[in-house]
Each structure stands twice: as C-alpha cells, then as structure tokens.
Amino acid sequence: MDLGHTDMRNPQAARDGQGQFPARDAGPSREAGTGRELLAALSLEQKIAMLTGADNFTLPGEPGIGLRGLVMSDGPAGVRGAFLDPADRSSSLPAPIALAASWDPQLVEQVAAQLGREARAKGIDVVLGPTVNLVRTPFGGRGFECFGEDPVLAARTAAAWVRGLQSEGVAATAKHFVGNDAETERWTADSLIDETTLRELYLVPFEACVTEAECALVMAGYNKVNGATMTEHEHLLRTVLKQDWGFGGAVVSDWFAARSTEPTALAGLDLVMPGPDGPWGEQLAEAVARGAVSEAEIDEKVLRLLRVARMVGALGGEPSASRPGPHADRRVLRTAAAGSFTLLRNSTGTLPLGRDAHSIALLGPNAMFPQYQGLGSAQVGAAIAVSPAEGLRAALGQDAQLTVRQGCRTWLTTPTPEPGTLTDPATNGPGARLEIRGKDGALQHTDVLGRPEVTWWDPMPPQVVRTDIAELTFRTLFRAAAAGPHRFAVTGLGALRLELSGPFDDPSPIVVADTAPPAADPVEPLSRPFEIGTVLDLDEGDSVQVFASCDPTGHDGEFTRFQLGVVPLPQEDTLLKEAVSAAQSSDVAVVVVGAAAGTESEGYDRQTLALPGRQDELIAAVAAVNSRTVVVVNCGMPVLMPWADQVAAILQVWFPGQEFGHALADVLLGELEPGGRLPVTIPRSEAGCPVGPARPVDGALEYSEGLLVGYRAYDKGGTEPLFPFGHGLGYTSWMFEGLDVPVGPVRAGADVEVTVTVRNTGRRPGREVVQLYLSEPVDNADSDGSGTAALPERHRPVRVLAALGAAQAEPGEAVHVRLRVPGRAFARWDAQKQDWVYPRGRYLLQVGHSSRDLRLSAPVQIG
Known part of the structure; x- marks a missing residue:
C-alpha cells in the first residue's frame, strides 16, 4: 500500500496532489489502490472512531485495515513519553530558543534527529512539536519553546527541526496554529491580527514547516483569531493551510481545544484530542446522518490520518513497542548547548579563562539549582543532568581551586531534599x-x-x-x-x-x-x-x-502533582556575604543567575523581566570586589541586566538541557567557542519593550504593533536595546571584505544569489554567522500596477532579516559564504488582492554581524 512521497518544497506539486501528503482536491484517481481502498473497507462508525483519541496520548487503531494505534508525546526539548515515569527517563535537549540561538540549521537538524531516535525507542509515533509561534513579547511564559522573534530565523530553524525528527520516521507537529503567542487567557483570547501581519510574520514559520519540511501534522491552538476559534477557523485551516500551502497531513486540535461538532468538522480540523470523550464520536455521526456534514468530509480526514500512519510505519508495519534507550548522543547535545551559548560581553578578553585562573568562585542560585529546561508540557524527567559545579570540577581537575556558594535564594517551590538525607x-x-x-x-x-x-x-x-x-x-x-x-x-x-x-x-x-x-x-x-x-x-x-499527604478529590482531572520539599534556610545576608568573600579571594568569579523553577512555563506569562530574588544585588556586590566577574545567565527569555557595564563578561546560556555543566566548562575554558547569536532582542528596561505584557482586554488581544515586533520596532523607533537581535561574540575576530550581488535587474519573484567574503582576523579558529538584512525601496510606486503598498510606509520595518549563513575559518583564512535571498523576501501581502505582490525598485542588501552591526551593503534592482 504505497501512499506515495511528496516534496513539499514544491507547493504547486502539493496542490496538484502529487506526493506523500497530497491536498484534499487530489481526487479519487490519485488515491486509487492506496488510502481509498482502505476507506472502502471501513464503515462510517469505524471512520469516525478513528478521528478522536483513544486516551490522552493515543489515537485508536483499526485492526481490519492493519492500522495500529498512533502514540503521541510532548517533546519540544526531549521526548517525555506518555507520563513522567521515574523508571523511564529521557534525554533533556537544549530548549528550542537555545537551538534558534545557534543560527545553525544543520546542527538543529542533527539534534532533532537524536530526538527522533529516542522517540522511536520509546514507542512514540508523533512528537507534539515544534512550537513555531513567534516571540512577540519577552514577557511570554512559553517563549523558551519558540524559535525567536524573527519569522525567517524561526522558519529556517523550525524546518530543520522537522526534517531532523521526521528523518527517523517520527511525525512532527507544528504548533500552535496560529496567534497563540501568549499564555494569559490562552483558552479564550481573541488575537486581532491584520492579514498582512499574519501572512508576513506569524504564518511564515508554519508555512516553512509545511512547504519546505513536509511536516506531518499541524496543531490548531486554543485561541481565536479575528473572532473565530482556531479549531473552527475555515479560512486559516482550509483556505490558507490546506489550499494555499497544499498541506496534505492532518490538523489535530490542541488538547481539549475542540469544543463543537459541526463547526470544527467543516472548518478543516481532522483529529480531536484527547479522547475517548469529545465533541465528535456519536455527535459527528448524527451530523452526518442529518446531512450537516458529508461523509466525503469524514473520508478526507481519515485519508489524512492514514498518510501520517503510513509515514510512521503504523499502517501494516511493526508494533510501536516501547523499549529501553537509546538516549540521545551526549556529545551532540554538549556541542549543541555550547553552540547556543551567546557571549554578550567580553571586555579585555576575559573569556576564555587563561592558565592564570588558579582559583574560581562559582556563585549564584543557578550554580546550585540550575534550570536545565522550562516547565509545562515541554518538561521531561531527565536521565542525566550535569550541574555547572560538576562540569567545572570534571574539567579543572587539580588545575584550579573551585569554591561554590549559593549567594541568594530564588526558588518558588521548596526543593526536594538532598540525596542521603x-x-x-x-x-x-x-x-x-x-x-x-x-x-x-x-x-x-x-x-x-x-x-x-x-x-x-x-x-x-x-x-x-x-x-x-x-x-x-x-x-x-x-x-x-x-x-x-x-x-x-x-x-x-x-x-x-x-x-x-x-x-x-x-x-x-x-x-x-x-x-x-x-x-x-x-x-x-x-x-x-x-x-x-x-x-x-x-x-x-x-x-x-x-508524613505528607494529598487528597486530590476535586482535582482528579488529567494531572497529578505531589512533592515533599526539605531545604536548609540560612540567612540571605549570610549567603550574600559568603559569596562576596569567595569572590574576593578568587582569581575569577563566575556568577550563575537566571530563572527559578516555575518562573518560565506554559500556563502563565511572566509578570516582570527582573531576575528573581536578590540576584542583581549579588552580581553588583561580587563585581565590586572582583574585576574578573563573569555572569552566566540561565533563562529562556530576556532578563533585565542593570549591572551589564559593571562586569567583565556576560554569557547567555538559555535552558541548555542535561549537558549544561559540561558545555559551560567547555566554553569558559576555551575548549569550544560560544556559537550563539541572539534570536531575541534584550531590552534595557521593561518600559522600552515594543510589546509589553500580553493581557487581553475584554477577551481581545490586539496586535496593534503590526509588523513592528522585536528588532524591527527598535529600528523603526530609533531606540537602542541593551543587546540587539543577532548579537553574539566569539573567541576570534572577523572582517567582512566583500559583498557580490547581481549587477542587472532581477525578475520579480526570482531568488537572488549573494556571495559574502569574510576573513578570520583573530588568533584561533572560529565560526561567524553571516546575517543579511533587506531594506525596501522608499518609493514602491509601480508603473504597471503589479505591486501596491499593503501597508503605509510608517508601518513597514526599516529592514528585515532575509538570509543567514556561516563561515568556519582558520586564523587569517578568507571564506566565501553563498547566501540565497528567496524571491518571497521582496514580496508584500496585498490584503485587497489576497495575494503576494512584488514592488519594483532598488532594494538595499546589508550584511554583517548583527542587526545593528552591518558591515557592507549593496543595492539590487527588482523588476
């Protein structure tokens, strides 16, 4: 039973129904001898039963056609499995925001393939990831699950993630479609987003997952968009996703997001989770019986499910039997973590630490209680977790004295007792x-x-x-x-x-x-x-x-949570004095600060960008007594850094996963270069954020900033962030020597090939991320009327990221980096024409080290 193969990088082929996930209008002839033969063997009752979960994480099988149940698992940063089983631990990967910080799609693909192998070993067919919503505001509680504030970076990273996972025969699920960019009132909030902003920003990463990476599933979110609940949004589910993009996989509801029968069935939703209860089942059968929903609609949903099942081997394949291991390759995760670490400041070349660092004070709450991952459905029970102290001790051996002090308290929930107590x-x-x-x-x-x-x-x-x-x-x-x-x-x-x-x-x-x-x-x-x-x-x-007890009566829903905590409580002033004393007597002070367990999570947004507890005070006090103070920031989203100009170095490490300690030692001691570049802008203050806390008003969340999100807003307003989008230092220096672009006019809609020459002018090998930004012509008047301004110029960004690449070079070596600027980068969405238009004119291409450090520029004529 060959359900075919598709190359979703060719949207037209997908719309014509050629491939693994052909669109709904493919017609019976293209399904003959494949899924339609299976449909003929099923009753209406059987078909409808296949479309709602058998339980919380399994879709029912149908033995009569050789279909076993499909097992799902959360897994953006590790495959949890059906539940957090202490006997079945998982690999803890760098959080998605950390992967985005690598600006390295090949590395992301490699990490996601590790995730896919572990999913297979656990008997998982479908991973409920990646999360490809954009970071609209740094106050978002779930931003660590996303791939940053820019649609191009998010698209490149998400597509690589999907390709890597699905290369192991595990289906990816792009979520949460769409406008589900905040946690506050996420079940009901109505995201009011104009269509130009939707098309040019928030839909872009989803489109890449579908048209470039052949993503098997898309998850419809809880929220509304412009008045329609996403599980009932016919325009976005059927017109945009399935018709415009040619998506032939299955649209699954977020858990409990399907709240109606006919509206969801007719809008383009294909699967309802969880089960066995829900709004379909008998109610959907009754709707078919009275003609409100056609059986052809049911058939299409089943065909989409069968394509996914065939992809993962659940249709006539081997049982998805869970078995121990293998866990992900620790070397890959260690390299990926280091590749995401973003060096924000490095005055006087403090890092990497030299041989003169005979004594190191490792300080801060996250040195003792590191945050390897964000919380919520992305959380896994980690099989291994290497703390900063463990990593540094292993790397230093007897070469240096390491003193560890907590400095201050930040935990929100009392930690579990220390082993042996x-x-x-x-x-x-x-x-x-x-x-x-x-x-x-x-x-x-x-x-x-x-x-x-x-x-x-x-x-x-x-x-x-x-x-x-x-x-x-x-x-x-x-x-x-x-x-x-x-x-x-x-x-x-x-x-x-x-x-x-x-x-x-x-x-x-x-x-x-x-x-x-x-x-x-x-x-x-x-x-x-x-x-x-x-x-x-x-x-x-x-x-x-x-003796501790919990009676869950009245809280006996889908979750069970019970924990005993015991922790010593020394005075906070004592903790601070001990840390300062250790810093004063050490050659180097490494202060590890950041989020506490529970400050970044699904289910709620952040109320402040300030570090919790007395961490700012700790950093300032340590920096006052040790000029070689290195601050390691362990969080998923930006935090305020009022001490930034007082310390020697700042290293943003995100939520780095299980290999935190080893990767940190590698970077601090110079075994590996910090490879990260910021996927988000770090603000100077909360008031300076272009978009503040996302709090719906009367149930509505208005995206009034339009296209001006993140660095685009800073550029448009002429304001300076603390650290700009794309910023990140390495352990060498680079010169941008040349930018070659096409000489003559380029046809509208055609890709533009660009070559950038960069030279490593430092003393050690390194990697430079080459970033290309595109500025639109000031005057987009078009003599033949083929292009019109979709928004007034005051609402258009000054420049946008259009392409990215990397150079790896030895000292003194020059490298030619070839970049491809997609034709779509020059397009605007015209809401009146309901299509992309390509304004003619001279566009400016700028390349450099970050969005605010642009070294070379050249014009290109379109049309």
Missing part, C-alpha cells in the same frame, strides 16, 4: 515511601523514591485509577546534615497535610494543612503548585519523622 521507615534504606490508596482504603501502589516527587499526566502507574484516588502519602525520616533552620513543605493538587515528629519539647506532631485553590490554567499547578509548610530549627544530626 532521607530514610524509608519500612526498610531503613534510602528514600521516601510513596503510597497511593483508593477510596475504599485499599493500597493501589507503593514505591520508594530517592526524590520524593511525582508528576503524572496520563496514564497512571499500573493498578492506579486516577478518579479513585483518595490519598497519596510520603513517609520518610529526614536527618539534618547541618545545624540551622530548615523548611519542610508539601506541594500538590488537592487537600494537603504535613505532619512532623522528632526532637521537640512537645511530643505531639507539628501539623500544617490547607487545600489548593482552583488554578486559572490547568497546567499552572504543575509548574508553580500550591504549597504549605513550616520552618524548624534543627541541630546537626537531628532526625525528623515526616
């Missing part, structure tokens, strides 16, 4: 005993966990029925490693209780109890859960019997 009371072995009991009091599940934390999505462990859970409990004995105050806490969804017994004057236990309030978003409690707790003063060696 807990004892299971039943066995006297290490860990905490987890028990789950049903409403009849019977024990459903027990386990001993070294880290007392459970986060379950779906399914639950064997023998556990989520809706029957009456109580989850942890029992353990905590032994204090040092004297001082300790915080004991329990977090979870439901009624919480914490009982502490031990070396107290009063023999009765200390009891704390409360109930978690309802959350605004169902994912929010997973990332910043409700917590109760208390503080006890302990002596070294004191033992405390701990």
Whole structure:
C-alpha cells in the first residue's frame, strides 16, 4: 500500500496532489489502490472512531485495515513519553530558543534527529512539536519553546527541526496554529491580527514547516483569531493551510481545544484530542446522518490520518513497542548547548579563562539549582543532568581551586531534599515511601523514591485509577546534615497535610494543612503548585519523622502533582556575604543567575523581566570586589541586566538541557567557542519593550504593533536595546571584505544569489554567522500596477532579516559564504488582492554581524 512521497518544497506539486501528503482536491484517481481502498473497507462508525483519541496520548487503531494505534508525546526539548515515569527517563535537549540561538540549521537538524531516535525507542509515533509561534513579547511564559522573534530565523530553524525528527520516521507537529503567542487567557483570547501581519510574520514559520519540511501534522491552538476559534477557523485551516500551502497531513486540535461538532468538522480540523470523550464520536455521526456534514468530509480526514500512519510505519508495519534507550548522543547535545551559548560581553578578553585562573568562585542560585529546561508540557524527567559545579570540577581537575556558594535564594517551590538525607521507615534504606490508596482504603501502589516527587499526566502507574484516588502519602525520616533552620513543605493538587515528629519539647506532631485553590490554567499547578509548610530549627544530626499527604478529590482531572520539599534556610545576608568573600579571594568569579523553577512555563506569562530574588544585588556586590566577574545567565527569555557595564563578561546560556555543566566548562575554558547569536532582542528596561505584557482586554488581544515586533520596532523607533537581535561574540575576530550581488535587474519573484567574503582576523579558529538584512525601496510606486503598498510606509520595518549563513575559518583564512535571498523576501501581502505582490525598485542588501552591526551593503534592482 504505497501512499506515495511528496516534496513539499514544491507547493504547486502539493496542490496538484502529487506526493506523500497530497491536498484534499487530489481526487479519487490519485488515491486509487492506496488510502481509498482502505476507506472502502471501513464503515462510517469505524471512520469516525478513528478521528478522536483513544486516551490522552493515543489515537485508536483499526485492526481490519492493519492500522495500529498512533502514540503521541510532548517533546519540544526531549521526548517525555506518555507520563513522567521515574523508571523511564529521557534525554533533556537544549530548549528550542537555545537551538534558534545557534543560527545553525544543520546542527538543529542533527539534534532533532537524536530526538527522533529516542522517540522511536520509546514507542512514540508523533512528537507534539515544534512550537513555531513567534516571540512577540519577552514577557511570554512559553517563549523558551519558540524559535525567536524573527519569522525567517524561526522558519529556517523550525524546518530543520522537522526534517531532523521526521528523518527517523517520527511525525512532527507544528504548533500552535496560529496567534497563540501568549499564555494569559490562552483558552479564550481573541488575537486581532491584520492579514498582512499574519501572512508576513506569524504564518511564515508554519508555512516553512509545511512547504519546505513536509511536516506531518499541524496543531490548531486554543485561541481565536479575528473572532473565530482556531479549531473552527475555515479560512486559516482550509483556505490558507490546506489550499494555499497544499498541506496534505492532518490538523489535530490542541488538547481539549475542540469544543463543537459541526463547526470544527467543516472548518478543516481532522483529529480531536484527547479522547475517548469529545465533541465528535456519536455527535459527528448524527451530523452526518442529518446531512450537516458529508461523509466525503469524514473520508478526507481519515485519508489524512492514514498518510501520517503510513509515514510512521503504523499502517501494516511493526508494533510501536516501547523499549529501553537509546538516549540521545551526549556529545551532540554538549556541542549543541555550547553552540547556543551567546557571549554578550567580553571586555579585555576575559573569556576564555587563561592558565592564570588558579582559583574560581562559582556563585549564584543557578550554580546550585540550575534550570536545565522550562516547565509545562515541554518538561521531561531527565536521565542525566550535569550541574555547572560538576562540569567545572570534571574539567579543572587539580588545575584550579573551585569554591561554590549559593549567594541568594530564588526558588518558588521548596526543593526536594538532598540525596542521603532521607530514610524509608519500612526498610531503613534510602528514600521516601510513596503510597497511593483508593477510596475504599485499599493500597493501589507503593514505591520508594530517592526524590520524593511525582508528576503524572496520563496514564497512571499500573493498578492506579486516577478518579479513585483518595490519598497519596510520603513517609520518610529526614536527618539534618547541618545545624540551622530548615523548611519542610508539601506541594500538590488537592487537600494537603504535613505532619512532623522528632526532637521537640512537645511530643505531639507539628501539623500544617490547607487545600489548593482552583488554578486559572490547568497546567499552572504543575509548574508553580500550591504549597504549605513550616520552618524548624534543627541541630546537626537531628532526625525528623515526616508524613505528607494529598487528597486530590476535586482535582482528579488529567494531572497529578505531589512533592515533599526539605531545604536548609540560612540567612540571605549570610549567603550574600559568603559569596562576596569567595569572590574576593578568587582569581575569577563566575556568577550563575537566571530563572527559578516555575518562573518560565506554559500556563502563565511572566509578570516582570527582573531576575528573581536578590540576584542583581549579588552580581553588583561580587563585581565590586572582583574585576574578573563573569555572569552566566540561565533563562529562556530576556532578563533585565542593570549591572551589564559593571562586569567583565556576560554569557547567555538559555535552558541548555542535561549537558549544561559540561558545555559551560567547555566554553569558559576555551575548549569550544560560544556559537550563539541572539534570536531575541534584550531590552534595557521593561518600559522600552515594543510589546509589553500580553493581557487581553475584554477577551481581545490586539496586535496593534503590526509588523513592528522585536528588532524591527527598535529600528523603526530609533531606540537602542541593551543587546540587539543577532548579537553574539566569539573567541576570534572577523572582517567582512566583500559583498557580490547581481549587477542587472532581477525578475520579480526570482531568488537572488549573494556571495559574502569574510576573513578570520583573530588568533584561533572560529565560526561567524553571516546575517543579511533587506531594506525596501522608499518609493514602491509601480508603473504597471503589479505591486501596491499593503501597508503605509510608517508601518513597514526599516529592514528585515532575509538570509543567514556561516563561515568556519582558520586564523587569517578568507571564506566565501553563498547566501540565497528567496524571491518571497521582496514580496508584500496585498490584503485587497489576497495575494503576494512584488514592488519594483532598488532594494538595499546589508550584511554583517548583527542587526545593528552591518558591515557592507549593496543595492539590487527588482523588476
């Protein structure tokens, strides 16, 4: 049964129905002997049943035609699997924003292929990624899942990601289509976006996933766009996605985003998730019976599903049996992390550290509690996680003294206890005993966990029925490693209780109890859960019997969250003084700051761009006593840096995944060059952000800035950001020596080939990212009327990124970098004509190191 092959880089071929994902108008002749033969063997009831999930992450199979169920998993930065199983850990990859910072599509493709191999090993057919929404504002809680603020960079990165994943026979899902660029009221917000802005900005990365990378699925978001819910948006789903772009894969709803029967079925939605409940099923069968929805519409949806199934081997192929490993190649992830690290400042060549760095103070909350990943559905249970201290110790050996100090506290949720401090009371072995009991009091599940934390999505462990859970409990004995105050806490969804017994004057236990309030978003409690707790003063060696419980009644939906936290609580002034003292007595101070667990997540947006806690104060105090202060910023989205001109170096490391520590050591010590360039602009202040917090007004979120997002707005307004889009330093220097462009006029719509000559003028090998920006003619008047201004000039950007490439060279070597500027880069969307137009004129091409460091320019005549 050959369902064919397509090259989606040829949209016309796709529209003609030639290929793996032919469009809906391909006609019976092109499907003969393939999917249509299978359709003939299915009843209407069977076909409709195939279009809604069997459970939270599986589509039902149909044995009669050799179709097994398709298994899905979240996975933008690692394949979680169906649930966060402590026994089935995953590789933790650099976050998508970090991959975008590499400006290296080949590297991105390689990393995504690693993800695909691990997905296959876990029995996963469909990965629910990549997230290709744009970073409209740095306040977005989920920006770390995206590929930056520019549509061209996002498109190049997303297409590479899709190609890499699907090269391993795993289907990619471009999400969240479209205008789902903020978390606040994401279930209902109406994104008001004019069509020119949609076409020229927000749709571009999705279009590349479809037409260039042959993406198998597209996920329709929760939000509305211009009044229509995305799962019911016929213009965007059917006209733009399926007809204009020739998408022949399947459109799947975001989880619970399908809220109607006929409108979703007729608009172009193909699959409803999760299941087995939902608005289709019997209701869709009734709609077909009364003629509201045609059976041909159902057939088209099934054909699209079958194409995806054929691609992943689920149609007459081998069962998707989960098996252990292999995890991703750690060398690839280590190189990718270093390739994303973005050196923002390096005064007096502080980095890489030289042999004179005999003592290093490693300071800051993220040195001890690093953030490897953002939270929400992108989170995985990492099999390995190398901290900055572990990475530096391994790299330094006996060559330098390393002193580690916390500096300040930033955590929002009390961390789980340090290894070796807990004892299971039943066995006297290490860990905490987890028990789950049903409403009849019977024990459903027990386990001993070294880290007392459970986060379950779906399914639950064997023998556990989520809706029957009456109580989850942890029992353990905590032994204090040092004297001082300790915080004991329990977090979870439901009624919480914490009982502490031990070396107290009063023999009765200390009891704390409360109930978690309802959350605004169902994912929010997973990332910043409700917590109760208390503080006890302990002596070294004191033992405390701990009993923690959670009754999830009333919170028995799709998630389960339960965690026991215990952490020493030294005075913050003491932490700060210890860090400053260590910095003063060391040759170099490396301060690792950034996000805390829960500050960047799906489900809610950021309220501030400031670093949490006293981190700014810590950096300033350390810089005052050590002129060789290196600040490592560990976060997914930009933060304010009021101390930027006070420190020697700033290294933005994003959420780098499991190899954080090794990659950091590689870059600090000069084994690898920091390869990153900013995929987002870093602002000087919150007030200076072109788009602030995205808060809907009366349910509407107006994109009034139009095309002027990110660096485009800074350029148009003539204002200076702290660090511009595209900025990033390496460990060598470069000269741009030549820019060769076509001499004569170029036909409208044709690609433009450009050659840039760059020379490595430094002392070590390196890589330079060559960025090409395009400025439109000031006067786009067109004598024959073939091109008209879609927007007034005051709303058009000064320049836009049009192409990117890279040079790798030895010291003194010159390299010719060939760039292709797509013909579409010279086009505008004409809302009146509902088509692309190509204004004639002299366009200016500028190449350089960043959007604000442009070294060479040349005009090109179009038309």
